[in-house]
Amino acid sequence: MADSKAMVTREADFSAWYNEVIQRAELADYSPVRGCMVIRPNGYAIWEQMQRALDDMFKATGHQNAYFPLFIPQSFLAREAEHVEGFAPETAVVTHGGGKELEEPLVVRPTSETIIYAMYAKWIQSYRDLPLLINQWANVVRWEMRTRLFLRTTEFLWQEGHTAHASEAEAEEETLMILGLYRKFAEEWMAMPVLTGRKTDSEKFAGALRTYAIEALMQDNRALQAGTSHNLGQNFARAFDVTYQTAEGTLDHVWNTSWGVSTRLVGALIMTHSDDSGLVCPPRLAQWQVVIVPIWKTDEDRAAVHQAGTDVMNELRHAGIRTHLDAREGLKPGAKYFEWEARGVPLRLEIGPRDVAAGSVMLARRTGGKKEPISLVGLPKRIQAEIDTMQQALLDAARERRDAATVRGISKDEFIARMAGAGGFVFGGFCGSAACEAEIKEQTKATIRVLPDPEFRSPEPPARCMWCDAPSVAEAVWAKAY
C-alpha cells in the first residue's frame, strides 16, 4: 500500500527517489539474500510484457527458445582466456551437492557461452545445420559488491541469444540485426530513445571480437547500457571445437554471436519516464493500461456504477486494451487515485452516478493533460488513440531531454566541468588509445559509451581527440554511466 507522505523528489535526491518509486509502486523489494532482489507482481508484469514483445521479435526473425543448465563446470569457463578473466572474479561457486564435496566445483552461470557452445559442438556437423539461431530466457548470477534494485543485482533475469553461422559476414549481419531489433524495442515499446554503436576494446564483452550496444540517458543525465550484441568471431568455436563441414567439403570453425537484455530494462524504464508522483509506464508495456474507479455513496448508486464499470471493462478488454476495475470496498476514490498514480497506470476512468446518467466517464491521464469527461460512445477507439498519443509523447519528451543533455565538440576543460556537473552525453574526437580512455575514466569517471553509428555522428567528423589533442580516429560518446 502506498504511503501518503510526500515523495522525495528527483531534484533533491535522484537515487533515493528511484528507490521510493520502486517501493511505492511495489515493483521490487530487497531480499534476505545478499545482493538478490525480489521482483514483485507489479514489476514482474512489466517484465512479462517486455518478454512477450521481445520474444515475438526473436521468433519473427527465425530464433527458437531452448534451455541450458544453470551450472557450468569451472574448467569450461577457463577455456576462453579473455572470458575467464572477465567473469571468474564475480562467480558464485557450488562446491557441495547431495551432501558431498564435488570433484569439480560448478559455477552458477554468469552467462552461458561456454555451456552452450559445448553443446553446439555436438549438434553442428555440416553447413546444413547453420545458421543455428537459439535464445534462452534464464536467470544468471554475477557477484556484485554494490547492488541497486533492477540495475545491478547478484541474480538477474535476462534473455541470451546464441547463434552459429557459416561466415563472418553472416555473424556480423546477425549481430547488427539484433542491435536494430533492440533499438526498435527500446524506442517503440519502452519509449526510450537510444544511441547505437560499437564499444571500444576496453568496454567490450570478455571474449568477443566486437560488442555493439544501445545506450540510453536517464533523467539524472547518467547513461545506461540497455542491451548488447556481440560478434564473437571464432573465439568460442575454437575454444569448444565447434566445427562444420562446408559446402565444399572442408572443415571450418563456426562464427558465433551472442546478445542480451535483462531486467535492468525495468530500471531504465523507471528512470526514463517517472516523475515526483511515482512510476510513469509507457502504455504498451503497462500491466494495466486503464484502471476504472467507480464512485458511489448510496447502495443504489453502487450497483449502477459497478455495472457501468464492468460494462466499460468488458468493452475495452474485448478491444484488446488491458483494463482493470478497482471495485475494492472500504477505500476512498482519492486513495485509489493516489495508489494507481504511484503505480504508473497510464489512464484512469472515473465513473460516478452523474457520469452514468450523462453516458460519459471522466478520463484522467497519468501524464500530459487534465481530467476531462469523454463519451461512452466509441470509447475503445478513443482510449486506443489516447494510448498511442501518450506512447509517442513519452518518447518525444525523453528524446528532447536527452538531446538537451547532449553536447558536441567541447574542450577538455569544458568536458571535465560537465562531468563534474550536469553530466549527459558528450560527443567528441577520440585518439583510439586505451591509455587515454583510462585516464579520462580515472579523472572524470566518464566512459566511452559507444563509437556511434553513422546516423548519430556529428556532421563534421572531429579532427582531434577531445582529451589529448592527438588526431582523432573515431568520434566517441562519453558519459558517466550506471
Add this chain to the structure above:
Amino acid sequence: MADSKAMVTREADFSAWYNEVIQRAELADYSPVRGCMVIRPNGYAIWEQMQRALDDMFKATGHQNAYFPLFIPQSFLAREAEHVEGFAPETAVVTHGGGKELEEPLVVRPTSETIIYAMYAKWIQSYRDLPLLINQWANVVRWEMRTRLFLRTTEFLWQEGHTAHASEAEAEEETLMILGLYRKFAEEWMAMPVLTGRKTDSEKFAGALRTYAIEALMQDNRALQAGTSHNLGQNFARAFDVTYQTAEGTLDHVWNTSWGVSTRLVGALIMTHSDDSGLVCPPRLAQWQVVIVPIWKTDEDRAAVHQAGTDVMNELRHAGIRTHLDAREGLKPGAKYFEWEARGVPLRLEIGPRDVAAGSVMLARRTGGKKEPISLVGLPKRIQAEIDTMQQALLDAARERRDAATVRGISKDEFIARMAGAGGFVFGGFCGSAACEAEIKEQTKATIRVLPDPEFRSPEPPARCMWCDAPSVAEAVWAKAY
C-alpha cells in the same frame, strides 16, 4: 537429424525406447553437467505451450507472477523441521562468491517456501492483504543420484504457486481448486487422464499438512505423479512468523498453500502417447500442429507447389492453427515425412502438382487414419476439426489403456504377482498404517499413489486392508511409479 535405422520398440525396451524418442525428436540432450539436461528447441516449444496454457489458467483464477531469489540462506531451510529433513540431503550448496568464502552458505532453491514466506512476513499486515495469490516460473535444483531426461534431473523448470489465506477453509479451497485446474490441464491439453486424491503421510510434501496429487499411468503401466497441491496449514507461517491482523483486531498466522508442475510433464506426455515411430504430441500442445511438405520435380512445379504451400500456410495461420512450411531444398519428401513423424507433428499436408491442379492437398495424420486427399475449400475448418478429433481420440485411447491396466479388489498374492508383472493401478483397502505401507513398498516396490477422490472410488468401499487384512480406513491406489 533423425537417423534412418529402425527404432527400438516399447515392448522390447521401454526405457531405451523413451530415450530414443527424445533423441530422434530432438527434445532434449544430456549435458556435460552431471544430472542436468539441455532442453532443445523442439522440447522447449512444448514446454512453452504448456506454460502459456497454465499461466492463462492461473491468471484467470486471480494469481499473479513474481520472482524470488535463486539462493536461500541455509538457516532458512532449517526453520521448518520436516522441510529441512526432506530437502537438505538433496541440495546444491554455494560456499564461495566473488572469490571469497561466504559467511553463511547459500542453498540453490530446491523449492521456495522458505524464501517466499520470509517475504510474505514483510508484505502481509492485515486481513485486507489476503488472500495473496502468487506464482513463480523458475528453475530449481535437487541433487539426484539417478537421472532421466525430463523425469528426474538435478535441475528442472517448474512453476510454484504460493498463497496465503485468512482461514484453513480458504486454504483448503485453494488447494483443491488448483488440483482441479491441474486435472483439467492434464486431460484437456495433454490428453492424459489422471486420478486425483490425497497422498498418505509418508508420501506428502515435507512440511505440508496435506498433499493432493494428479497421478497418470504411462504405457509401461508405471504411475507418474504429474502435479501436486499442498495445504501447508500454518506450519511455514509459524516458522517465518507470517501474521496478520484479523477483521476483529486480533493477530493470527496465515494459512498457506503451495503447488507445482514441472518439465516432468513433457516426459509424461511422451510416455502417454508416443509410439514405435517416435513422438506423438497432442495437437493443442504441439509446436507445429500442421506441417506442409511441397513435392516437386521440375522448377516449374517447384514454383507452383511452393506458392500453393505458402497460401495454405497463411490461411491456416490466419485461422490460429500453428503451421510450418517445410520448404527445405536437397531433402526428399520421404525424408521429411520420416523426420516430422519422429517429431510428433499431428497433421501433415503434402502438396504436389497434381494436388494443386485438383484444388486439394493430401492429408496424413500422425495417428488414427490413413492418408486422404481433402479439398482446399474450407480447409481451416476441416483442419480444426481434425485437430479436435485427434485431441479427443488421444485422451480416449489413453483412458482406455489406463482403465485396462487398472484392477480392484485383488488379493495380496494377486497384488504381489501383478507388481512383479503387468503393473498398473491397483485399488484396494488400506489399514492406514505407515508400517504396512512401508512393508508393501519394500516387498513389491509399489507405493500408494493416492487415496482417491470420491469420483474414482470403488462403488463398494473395501472392508479390509489389501495387505494385512486389518479393517480398511480408506481405499488406496497402488502402483510402481516413476
